[in-house]
Amino acid sequence: MLPIVHRNTGWIEVICGSMFSGKTEELIRRLRRALIARQKVAIFKPKIDTRYSEDHIVSHSELKIPSQVVENAWEILENSLEAQVVGIDEAQFFDNDLVTVCQKLANMGKRVIVAGLDQDYRGEPFEPIPQLLAVAEYITKTHAICVVCGNPANHTQRKSADKDRVVVGAADIYEARCRNCFEPPEKDNNGTIKLKRSSRENTKESSQ
C-alpha cells in the first residue's frame, strides 16, 4: 500500500480507529520493520498513558517496543533530531501543537508514524487526529469487532458514567461497538451529558 521509494522527503502516516482496533499493534509492526532495516527510530508516548509501562509502548495484545514518555509535543521535536523514523502513540492525548511538530519533522525529511483514537467516547472527532488526517500523506483506519453484534466496530463505548473526555482505561471501562450498537451519552437541557440507558430498546418501544 505504501510506496516503496521516497527520495529526499519526509511524510506523515496516521493509524486511527476505535479502541481495541489494533492501532498500537500496527504502529509497532511498522516501527519494528524500520528497526530491522537499521533505521534510526525514535518512539514517543504522552505522560498520561502509563497504563502498561513507563518506558515501552504496549499493545492490548502485549506486543511492546521501547519508547520515551514526553510531557508535550515539543519534547518530541527536541528528542528526534537524529531520527529517520518517528513513532507516536496515543496521539489524542496531545494538543494541536502535535500537528505543527509532525509537519516540522516531515519537512525535515523524516517518516512520521502517528497512532491515535479518532473519536472520543461521545463519538465526536478527537483533536488533534482530524487535523493530522488532513495533512497526512497516508491514512490507515483500523477496525475492532463490535462486542454486541460482531460487525466491524468504529466506536469506543464507555461503560462507566464518567463525563471527563479523558479517562484512561482498557477493557474495564471501554468496549468496541459498531454504528448500530454504539450508545452515545445524551445531553440534557443544560448541555450536561447524561448516559443513555439503551437506544436500541427505546427505538423498539417507540416503534411498537
Ligand SMILES: [Zn+2]
Ligand atoms: Zn454492533
